[in-house]
Amino acid sequence: MMKPRLIFHVDMDAFFASIEIIKNPSLRGLPVVVGGNPDHRGVVSTCSYEARVFGVRSAMPLSEAKRRCPQAIFLEGNYRTYKAYSAKIMALFSHYVPCLEIVSIDEAYMDATEIADQFGGALALGELIRTAVYTTTGLTCTIGIATNKLVAKIAASYAKPNRVYEIPQGKEKEFLAPLKIQSLPGIGAKTQLTLNHDGYQYITDLQTVPMEDLIHQYGTRGYYYHLAAHGIDTSPVTPEHGPPKSIGAETTFDSDQTDLTILLETLQALAEKIHRRLLINKMRTKGISVKIRHGDFKTMTRHHSFSTHINDLNLIWEEAKKLFLLHYEEETPLRLLGISLEKLNEGYWQPTLWDPM
Ligand code: TTP
Ligand code: MG
Numbered sequence: 001m002m003k004p005r006l007i008f009h010v011d012m013d014a015f016f017a018s019i020e021i022i023k024n025p026s027l028r029g030l031p032v033v034v035g036g037n038p039d040h041r042g043v044v045s046t047c048s049y050e051a052r053v054f055g056v057r058s059a060m061p062l063s064e065a066k067r068r069c070p071q072a073i074f075l076e077g078n079y080r081t082y083k084a085y086s087a088k089i090m091a092l093f094s095h096y097v098p099c100l101e102i103v104s105i106d107e108a109y110m111d112a113t114e115i116a117d118q119f120g121g122a123l124a125l126g127e128l129i130r131t132a133v134y135t136t137t138g139l140t141c142t143i144g145i146a147t148n149k150l151v152a153k154i155a156a157s158y159a160k161p162n163r164v165y166e167i168p169q170g171k172e173k174e175f176l177a178p179l180k181i182q183s184l185p186g187i188g189a190k191t192q193l194t195l196n197h198d199g200y201q202y203i204t205d206l207q208t209v210p211m212e213d214l215i216h217q218y219g220t221r222g223y224y225y226h227l228a229a230h231g232i233d234t235s236p237v238t239p240e241h242g243p244p245k246s247i248g249a250e251t252t253f254d255s256d257q258t259d260l261t262i263l264l265e266t267l268q269a270l271a272e273k274i275h276r277r278l279l280i281n282k283m284r285t286k287g288i289s290v291k292i293r294h295g296d297f298k299t300m301t302r303h304h305s306f307s308t309h310i311n312d313l314n315l316i317w318e319e320a321k322k323l324f325l326l327h328y329e330e331e332t333p334l335r336l337l338g339i340s341l342e343k344l345n346e347g348y349w350q351p352t353l354w355d356p357m
Contacts, residue, residue: 004169005113006122007237009144009152010093010129012106013161016082017048020075022138031056031072038066038074045077049161079345089133089141096129101237105346109149111237126164146172150233154183172231177204184228195225203229243281243346249273250338256295258333267324270339271317278316283344284309288316290323291338299336302327309345316341 012018016034021027031051035044044065047056054069065072086105094100096119097110112125119125126143133141140162144155147169154176159165167175176183181200182192198217200206206214206229214222227233249270257263267290278285289303302323306315320339328334 003113004147005111006116007146007149007152008097008110008112008122008126008129009146009149009156010108010110010141011144011153011156011160012089012133013140013142014046014048015085015106015139016046016077017051018139019082019085020077021048023081027073031069033062033065033069033072033074034077035062035065036074036076038062047072083345085137085139088137089139092132092136093129096125096132098239099237100239102243104243109152109237123164123166126166130162130164146231148231148233149235149237150185150228151175151231153185154179157183167231173207176229176231177202177207179203181206181229184225186224186228243283244344246340246342246344247274247277247281247283247285248338248340249277250291250336252336253334256333256335258331260328260330263324263328263334263337264321266337267320267339268317270337271320272313274339274341275311275313275316278311278341278344281344283346284311285316285341285344286310287342288319288323289340289342290320290327291336291340292324292327292334293336295333295335297335300327303342305343309343 017032020032020034029050030048031054032048033044033051033056034046036042040062042062044056044058044060044062046058047065051065051069051072056065056069056072062074066074082105090100090102090108093108093110097112097115099111101109103109112122116122116125119128122145126145130141130143133139142156142160142162143164144152144157144159145164145166146152146155151167151172155165155167158179179202181187181195181203184203187195206225211223211226214226216222218225251266251270285306286309287303287305289301291299291301293299304319304323306319310316
C-alpha cells in the first residue's frame with residue numbers, strides 16, 4: 001500500500017500588517033490597517049488581528065474600516081518590502097522541504113512525504129519551520145498538515161494564527177463535518193447563498209447526501225462538492241507553480257500575412273487574451289513587448305515600460321498597437337505576431353482595484 005502523503009500548507013499571519021509592525025514595533029498590540037488613507041477611496045489590503053476584532057476585513061472599503069474601528073492606525077503599505085519578506089520566507093521553506101509550490105505572496109504548499117521522518121515526523125518538521133520563520137523574520141505563520149492540499153489548506157485557516165495543526169489520515173471527514181460550507185475552497189459568497197438556500201449549511205450536510213443528488217443538482221460542481229466535503233483531493237504539489245513572471249501569447253499565420261486589418265485584429269485578440277490572463281492571475285504589468293516575425297524568419301521584439309503597474313486593457317492594447325505600427329514595414333509579409341506582458345506584480349493588493357461599493 002502507498003504511504004499517505006504529508007502535505008503542508010503554510011500561510012503567514014496578517015502578512016502585510018505584521019511586517020509593518022516589525023518595522024515599527026510601537027504598533028504592536030494596536031489595530032493596524034494596511035490599504036491607505038481612510039479618507040480616500042480604496043479598500044483594506046489586510047489588518048492586524050487586533051483590528052479584526054472590530055470587524056475590519058480584507059477588501060472592505062477603507063471608509064467602512066474607519067467606521068468600525070476609528071482608532072485604527074491606517075498605513076499605505078510598501079509592496080517592495082512585502083515581496084522581499086516573501087522571497088526570504090519561500091527560500092527558507094524550500095531549504096527544509098524542496099518540493100515547494102508557491103501559491104501567493106504569503107502562501108505555499110510543501111510535500112514532505114519523503115522527508116518528514118528525518119525530522120522526527122510531520123508535526124516536528126512543522127514546528128521547526130514555524131520557529132525558523134519566526135527567528136529569521138519575526139513573523140508568525142500557520143501550518144496545516146494533512147494527506148492532501150485541500151485539507152491542509154482548510155486546517156491552516158482553521159488553526160490560525162501561529163500554530164501547526166495536523167489532520168491525521170482517516171480523520172479528514174470528521175474534521176470537516178462541523179465547518180461551514182464556505183470553508184471549502186471555491187465556495188464563494190454567491191455559491192454559499194445558493195447552497196444555503198438548498199439546505200446545505202455545514203460540510204456534514206454535503207457529506208450525508210448521496211453524491212448522485214449533488215451531481216443531479218449542480219452538475220460537475222456537485223461532484224466537486226462531494227469530493228471536497230469528504231476531504232478528497234489528489235492534486236499534486238507542483239513546484240514552479242508560483243505567480244508567472246510573464247504572460248505571453250502569439251499567433252502564427254497559416255500563410256504569411258500582409259493585410260494590415262487582419263494583423264491589427266490578430267494583435268487585438270492577443271491583447272485581450274493576455275489581459276484576461278493578467279486578471280485571472282490577479283496581477284498587474286509594468287512592461288509590454290511585441291514580437292514580429294517576418295516571412296523570412298527575421299524576428300524583432302520591441303519593448304515598452306509603463307510608468308506604473310497597470311491592468312487596463314485599453315492601455316495594453318494601445319501600447320501594443322503603437323509598438324507594432326512603429327516597427328511594421330508595410331507590405332512585408334508576416335509569419336507571426338506575439339505580445340508579452342513582463343515585470344508583473346501581484347496587483348490585487350492595490351486598493352485601486354476595488355472601488356468602494
Ligand atoms: P491573506 O493570507 O489572505 O491574509 P493575511 O496574511 O493578511 O491574514 P491571515 O492571517 O488571515 O492569513 O493574504 C496575504 C496578503 O495579501 C495580505 O497580508 C494582504 C494581501 N491581500 C490583499 O491585498 N487583499 C486581499 O483582499 C487579500 C485577501 C489579501
Ligand atoms: Mg496570510
